[in-house]
Amino acid sequence: MENKYVLVSGGSKGIGYGIVQNLIKNGYYPIILDIIEPENLSNILYYEVDFLDLEGAKAVLKKICAKYEILRLVNNVGIVKPDFLEHSKLEDYLEVIKINSMSAIICLQAVLPSMEKAKFGRVVSITSRTILGKEKRTAYSASKGAITSMTRTWALELASSKITVNAIAPGPIETEAFLKNNPLNNPKTQAIIKKIPLKRMGTACDIGNAVNFFINEESSFITGQTLYVCGGITVGLLS
Numbered sequence: 001m002e003n004k005y006v007l008v009s010g011g012s013k014g015i016g017y018g019i020v021q022n023l024i025k026n027g028y029y030p031i032i033l034d035i036i037e038p039e040n041l042s043n044i045l046y047y048e049v050d051f052l053d054l055e056g057a058k059a060v061l062k063k064i065c066a067k068y069e070i071l072r073l074v075n076n077v078g079i080v081k082p083d084f085l086e087h088s089k090l091e092d093y094l095e096v097i098k099i100n101s102m103s104a105i106i107c108l109q110a111v112l113p114s115m116e117k118a119k120f121g122r123v124v125s126i127t128s129r130t131i132l133g134k135e136k137r138t139a140y141s142a143s144k145g146a147i148t149s150m151t152r153t154w155a156l157e158l159a160s161s162k163i164t165v166n167a168i169a170p171g172p173i174e175t176e177a178f179l180k181n182n183p184l185n186n187p188k189t190q191a192i193i194k195k196i197p198l199k200r201m202g203t204a205c206d207i208g209n210a211v212n213f214f215i216n217e218e219s220s221f222i223t224g225q226t227l228y229v230c231g232g233i234t235v236g237l238l239s
Contacts, residue, residue: 003070003118004072005028005030005068005071005072006023006028006030006031006072006074007031007033007070007074008023008031008032008033008074009033009034009051009074010034011032011034012035013176013177015126016077017204018204018207019076019204020032021208022211022212023212024044029043029045030043031047031064031068031070032045033047033049033057033077034046034048034077035048035049047060049061051098052099058106065111065113071111071121071122073107075107075123075125075126076125077100077103078140079095079096080096080140081140085138088138093139096139096142097143097146100146101143101146105150108154119161119162120163120217121158121161121162122164122216122219123158123164123165123166124166124214125151125167126167126168126169126170127147127151127167127169128140129170129171129228129233130144131144131145131148131169132234148226151224151225162220165223165224168211169228170206171233172193172201172230173202173203174202175204178201195233196230197231198232202229210227
C-alpha cells in the first residue's frame with residue numbers, strides 16, 4: 001500500500017506522541033488530532049480537536065477525510081478523572097466516556113468509507129490494563145472496557161472489507177503525566193515497579209512498537225484481539 005497516512009487521536013503528548021514518533025520512524029505520515037499542539041511538527045500534520053465537542057470534532061474529521069485518504073487509525077486520546085465510587089460524579093463519567101470511547105466511534109465512522117473502498121484498513125485502539133480492575137477507576141475502566149468490547153464487535157463487522165481492528169492495553173508507562181503523580185524516587189512508584197515481572201516501567205516506544213505491528217500490511221490475519229503491553233504485570237496479578 002502506497003498510502004501511509006495514520007490518524008492518531010491524542011497524539012501530542014505521552015503515549016500518543018511516542019506512537020507518532022514510532023510511526024515516523026517506520027515511514028508513516030501521522031495526522032494528530034488533539035486539543036494541544038505537539039512540540040515538534042516536523043513530518044506531522046496537526047488538527048486542533050476537542051473531543052468534548054463531538055459535533056466540532058466531526059466537522060474537523062470531515063475536512064481531513066476530504067483531503068486525505070486515511071486507511072489507518074489509532075484511537076489513543078484519553079483522560080482519567082480518578083476517584084472512589086462514593087465520590088464519583090456522573091458529569092465526570094460522561095466526560096470520560098465522551099473523550100475515551102465516543103471519540104473512537106466518530107473517528108472510525110469518518111475514515112470507514114475510504115477503508116471500505118480500498119478493501120484495506122487497520123484500526124488500533126489504546127485501552128488499559130485497568131479493564132481487569134483498579135481502584136478509583138470507575139469511569140476510566142468503563143470507558144476502556146467499552147473500547148475493548150467495541151474492538152471485538154468492529155472486528156466482526158468489518159472483516160468482510162479486509163479491515164482489522166485490534167486493541168493494546170498498556171501497563172505502567174513512564175510518561176510525563178505518570179511521573180508527575182508518581183515520581184520515580186517515591187516508595188509508591190517503586191512498589192509498582194517491584195510488582196512488574198520485568199522490573200521496569202514501560203515506555204511510549206514499547207506501545208509504539210505494538211501499534212506498528214498491528215498496522216502493518218502483513219498483520220492481516222489478526223483481528224479482534226487485545227494485546228497487553230505490561231511487562232507481565234497482568235500475569236503477575238493473577239498469580
